[in-house]
Amino acid sequence: MSTTSTDTLATSQPDSGTPLLAQPADGAETEFLARIEQSINNLFDPIAAGLSSFVFYEVSLFGVEFPWIVAWLVLAGFVFTIYFGFIQFRGFKLATEIVRGKYSRDSDPGEISHFQALSSAVSGTVGLGNIAGVGVAVTIGGAGATFWMILAGFLGMCTKFVECTLGVKYREEHPDGTVSGGPMHYLRKGLAERLPGNVGKIAGTTLAALASVMILAFALGGGNMFQVNQTVAQLRDTTGGEDGLLAGDGAALIFGLVLALIVGAVIFGGIKSIGNVTSRLVPSMALIYISACAVVILFNITSVPDAFRQIFEGAFTGQGVVGGAIGALIVGFTRAAFSNEAGLGSAPIAHSAVKTRHSSTEGLVATIEPFIDTVVVCTMTALTIIIASPAIWHEGQQAVFESGDRSEAPDGVTVTSHAFETVLPWFPHVLTVAVVLFAISTMITWAYYGQKAWTYLFGKSNFSENLYRLVFCFFIVVGAVLTFGSVLDFVDATLFLLALFNIIGLYVLAPVVKRELRSFMTWVRSREVEKVD
Template sequence: MALRQTLAQGAESGFLGRIEERINAVFDPIATGLGDFVFGEVTVFGTTFPWIVAWLVLAGAAFTLYFGFVQVRGFRLALRILRGRHSSPDDPGEITHFQALTSAVSGTVGLGNIAGVGVAVTIGGAGATFWMVLCGLLGMCSKFVECTLGVRYRDEHPDGTVSGGPMQYLSKGLAERLPGAAGRYAGKIMAALAAVMILLFGIGGGNMFQANQTVIQLRDVTGGEDGPLAGDGSALLAGLVLAAVVGFVIIGGIRSIGRVTSRLVPAMGLLYVGACALVILFNLTSVPDAVGTIVSGAFTGEGVVGGTIGALIVGFTRAAFSNEAGLGSAPIAHSAVKTRYPATEGLVALLEPFIDTVVVCTMTALTIVIADTAFWRDAQAEYAAEGVTPDGVTVTSEAFETVLPWFPVLLTVAVVLFAVSTMITWAYYGQKAWTHLFGRSRVSERVYQGVFCSFIVIGAVLTFGSVLAFTDAVLFLLALVNIIGLYLLAPVVKRELARFTRSLKAPDARQEGAEAASTERG
């Protein structure tokens, strides 16, 4: 995931440094306590890992069995829907299936696919790649469930815009599934908790971290402390530019975001995957051995602390943190799609973990294993001997530089594109949470957008370590609330899938389904 790396920039000296110290003094105990709970570790066969990872992976496995491996059976159908089949321009919603997918992917594909994978194959060995892929495949089904519910329970406003996500399906869905007042109150409480968590992360982590890392990478590639971005006010200026770019996009709403991400995401994906392909092609004869190392390492855990279980846990952890399946964030973007059948977007959404984890993460891992750099081997030895977590970005960069000496420049471009796409997506997620809590009006939305963009500037200048640790924990705490709702509402998803399947077999059934959907919305 794009937001899961350790901040590298120190605090500004003087006045700004004192501000950061005060903020950290307030947030440190809160962030530490919440982080200890959310990322608290359990031990299995001598290997420790965060319990939240097990919660996410088990949900993916349970839904995979319950829906009969829909991520396999429905893959080709998902591609047809993505190309515009089985949909009409007159369908309710704001954006196309392709735009909805790219909007959601822009929030997940990022630095986690570059640095996070570097960490995974260093501390978990090459075999961690196999388990990352498996976790990504399971996560496809979790995305299918939550994004189907996002469309099924979305609010359609008089101006043609829509609002959807965990705030809507937890509130409405639980009121339907649970009897009496208990369902209504449980739904409202869980929806409010989801909104608060999404809003806090959107404002605190979905923008400040991205701005901070962008400025750091730009500074490093332009000469470091001796370059043009090392002077006083340079970080502030860079933050203002980023805020202006993001603000220009998000003011236009999801339609504007969809137009931008439908161009930006394919461009950055091709840029990065193309670089991976170059390294692989230059070492084509090494590919069979690399694949063999990945598969054998998954089951032998050779050279990895914790053996096979160690490789498995590391792979699952990085995949769960990367694709966000089960967290409840992606349904907000997918809910804006033009469709009369919620299951169509659930099917399209299952492609998201496939792109993020199965394709992009695997390409990165394969590149690192093929390059087999001395830095990677030294980092593995250091972790095994002293438990020092490696710098994932450097691991990946070193692998690329074996073929592409100019890779740091390409990495800078990728970081900027990933950061901007993540910020505009999380701006939209946070706005939906804001309006759920404070009401939907033009003034309310503009206030939120102003607050969000202000924090981009702040993030470029300061390093709020404890604040970002807090928002990180809050986002994954959302998975606890969200997945409980997904379990309770899974039968609704099964009915929606059956309704769409019937529509494919007979035009009359399709018309009846559209009328039923209209009646339910009414």
């Protein structure tokens, strides 16, 4: 996904209590900002600590500690892959045909095309986690973590197929032509259908409400404030630091206001506006980043075979890595889970708006999302780091190995940036452009996710939706000025709690997905027969 993990946050965030806004000359203003920040931290610290201790509780496997939530996500990927007969591979060609509009009609219900739905969802996952998170994965888990990251990406493709099919199947169509979908709808409706009596109604309503609250919390925090926060930090670093463009009193605040106006102009236009923007923005930013990776890889083409050797050997030996092979496996799966969001229930919100009469069409399209995010983008980042800056990540590995403390590893963004710098000395500036594009696309996508959770909880009306959009834009300004790690821990925890509730529903509703897939495949075969006749 587009945020980094708890590991990355620990190394990338400024010290708690230090506002991003440069220190003003007026001591009263400084004290005022400090009081606001301290109040927010005091409010969220105990909540964040409690949630994090549960969500990221570590269990032991062969002497290696890892979060149970990661095992929960990976197990789901394995189960669904077997249950649906490796549909992420069998249906990949069909998925690309659907994206190109082969099976679409203008009269199909929905708001946006398959391609726009895919690009909107990808914009919420491809982002800073692909840049910084992979740097952390290679540093802590070694080259072998890349192998497990790719495997987790393939498993995540099937999980995305299940949840996005359900998102369309149980979406709600409103009188104005708009639609709402996501875990809050398929958990409520689906469980009521599948489970007997009041058990299904109570379970579905409860899980749907909890999912909505957590989606809303993350939309305002991780999908919003973290993004603008990192954008300000990256821009400041590449424009002269404390003496550059974003230095001085009020600079970050002004930048936050400008960014709020830009994002606000998009989100007030609804999902059609979001789809139009992301369908152009996502391919552009992906092209910039992947092209840079390709340049570095091609420049070091003779080192590529050895890099793949390190990836495969490290996956099963874990030589020099804390925890050995199991450690490499856990780090790879963890990074993939944070990056592609498979099983968390966020992507179905965007995919549910697609124009289609067959819900499984969008489930098939959704399989492309983890492929782009994890199998392509994360792998290219990892390969770039391994072949271009081995000294940097080996030093980071050694520091972690000797101390046993992950905080000793160099920052993920730094590792990735230095890898590019070995071939393209000017690339940190291009990387800044990519970070800005990633952040903007992530914010507008999560604004839509949060809006659907908001309207589910508080009702759908013009006043309600506009109020939410104003609140979202307000938090963009706040995020540009303040930093509070407790808020980020809180929203990280709520996002992963989605996996707990969402995947329970996916297991119960898997037979419904299989029925929807069978229906669509029958329809496709009948069309092919008609063409032959």
